Amino acid sequence: MPPKLFALSAGYTRLLASLLPALALTGCVEPGSRESEPQAPPTVVSLNPCIDAILVEVAAPQQVLALSHYSRDAASSSIAPDVARQYRFTGGTAEEILALEPDLVLASTFIAPSTRSALERLGLRVETFGSPKSVEESYAQIARVAELTGGESDKLISRIEAAVTGLDEMRAARGDVDTLLWQSGQIVAGEDALVTTMLERGGLQRSVDGERLGQGDYVSLESLLADPPELILIAGKSTGQHHPALQDLSDTRTEALDPSLFYCGGPSLIALAERLERLRTPKSSATP
Template sequence: MRRTMQMRATKLSRAILTGLVAPVLLGACQQAEPRGDATAASETFPRVVSLNPCLDAILVETARPAQVLALSHYSHDPAASSIPIARARQFAATGGTAEEVLALAPDIVLAGQFIAPATRSALERGGLRVETFGSPATIGESREQVERIARLVGNRDAAGPLLERIGQPSGSVASLPEAPSVLLWQAGEIVPGEATLIAGLLREAGFSSHSARLGLDQADRVALEQVIADPPDILLVAGMSAGQQHPVLEALANTHMAEFDPRLFYCGGPAIQPARAELAAIRADYESARQ
């Protein structure tokens, strides 16, 4: 199992580099501006602070660099960033406090829908426009999110390349009887609900949901004992708890195991293309192992 998971991790790194790094770096070359030269962009286009790592990833692909006053502090953390870390660190970051954001005096603040009410109130009392976003549950919702951010930053044409990479929703084949069951075992030993973006991508890749068959919903916990007692065809490990790393998992001879980077399912936007590629590779590995 360890060898299989190490091989999957290596392939995953290539997928991330192909799907995330190259397009972002290309975009940076095409629209590079000196980091400190904010005059041209700020006179015409709104200046923006983002407080959410998923929105950060979309913002840096749709806004002109001089418009981005700061990203969330998560994007400076290699374990949490949805942006190649070298690219993210070209921009300042805040800890998300109202005082930090007010000091930057942006025109627009991008935030998740669960922004602290006190923080939002302080920003709005300071005259700032706060735009909130939920977590996209479908490809269509992710596309709408990209288009909305591009409109907000006054650069609608910039959404095109990212939308092309996201693509349109594909047909699901998970209803077929032979669809292998998959359990996405997230950090904290929990599973995603069926009304989530990653659940849709799993169906699109031709998998059936093992957690749904077990009657589990969003953020329900699956203990190691339950995995052993009723294993799926494919176990995607996306956490580092003791149960998720337990050697007893080696006994699941008929279960295909692979690591799955959480950065590929926490956000939509730029993460969708490499997530699709990784799931396709996992499906191919599974089919190959069965032959």
């Protein structure tokens, strides 16, 4: 063999010998052991109206297969009507949910045990959420929803933090106003309620003889007229809450506060903070 051909042949042989181990290893790798492709974010059905409002903020629209039927009602929903119209709704039955084939179901802690059991037996993951009692618990809830859906929570939490900080600054600048939140049925929120925390942050609170009113305490019209606060926030339609005698209180303002602003945490806290800031001025509108 000519020297040049021999050298080329020898070089090719050495190259092939160096590649054989790699080729052998490649041939032995099973398809299942290859690096897996990134998984798509989970599809979600929400049965919890408070989580609905968080979900549409932190998850991509295509992930949200349906929201709870509560968010369909503009009068009580925590979601803007134009946003809510972009989504499907369910009545919360297991049959409706299963037909949508979600990866994840977000529900209230009050979900019917039979519904949860049916969903889990058929392989659906169900996560439940209670009502946050503080702003910090609301932040944790937002972060949890984002974690479950592969979404992003920082922007929403930052917006809420800015709104709450605004309340703190308002209180520091203007002091406290003796305020009663009068809810449906003429009851009040207690210390453990999220709305109470928000009212306090804005300097809007009251006590009777130095004692704090408890959760669900009833406040009659007569007792209110006998010891009126500076500001009454009416969040109900009981007869006593709209009695003409309230308008005769010369040193007391009565204002409406839409209950949908304090049913939930999440983005509702931003709207609530904005409303409370407007209420601190004597010329504020009575629009809830």
